[in-house]
Amino acid sequence: MEETNTHDKHTHGYGIYVLVWLALIALTGLTAAVAGINFGKLSIVVAIFIAVVKSYLVLTEFMHLNSEERTFRVFIFVALFFILVSLTLLFSDYSFNVNIR
């Protein structure tokens, strides 16, 4: 019979969650602190990068993606990939078409 609860074999203890939470709070502090420094055009890149790292922590630890079946990760990869494709196409259009501005 198929195992219905594979991910229960992995223990999600209280400790790891508190550690992840501490990291998330630290990264929030970092985002707020970095916002005070003017990196010019890089500011938005830094802010998005920190947000991506935080999301990764929430997805893998809090949402248990690290212990889910591979299929879940494939699904999410496909979903995020299509968002990235749409964003790229959108911005290639806006960057080259001066008239829109």
Add this chain to the structure above:
Amino acid sequence: MSPNEEVVVHAHRDDIRSRMGMWLFLFSELLLFGGLFFMYSVYRFTHQQDFSIASKEMNTFLGTLNTIILLTSSLTMALSITAMRKGKKGLSIFFQIVTILFGLSFMVNKVIEWSHEFKVGNFPGSELLSARPRGQILYFGLYYSMVGLHGLHVIVGMTVIGFMTVFTIRNKITPDNYVKLEAAGLYWHLVDIIWIFLFPLFYLIT
């Protein structure tokens, strides 16, 4: 519990597919917010100065506080599932209620922020906002719609977790069958992730 008993209990259930169904729903949420994020990125790209000026009016302290509140509520949500898995029903209920209370305090802060804006007269369609440069009107339009939609999700999430608490009390959610609680948790964490992006994009533009 012997392994045989476990098989009997789980015979008509498929927790993995239940969670997968929840994830598919979350992807539709991703599309909903994704479209708004696309719109935001284009308008920020075309009106960089105005976005920067308008974002200076945001209350960064309340924004940071709300980020910490929501992240902590995600922690308590995750802890409530662990407590349930370990068979600690009371502790799980405690963490669920704490999660709802964090959600509530998030909304209280939002009310403080928004009622200030409305008092000043800075809301969509107001004379004050309409007289401002186009980029700033766009910024506040996006702010109210995106943060507002996120706020609605927080309210829905709190309601769903409230139902889970009732289910837990009535033993509909047990250490052996807690996939409902997991699904509610997934929703709550997604709402958290959306805020992780909204916070720097609206409050911290340099």
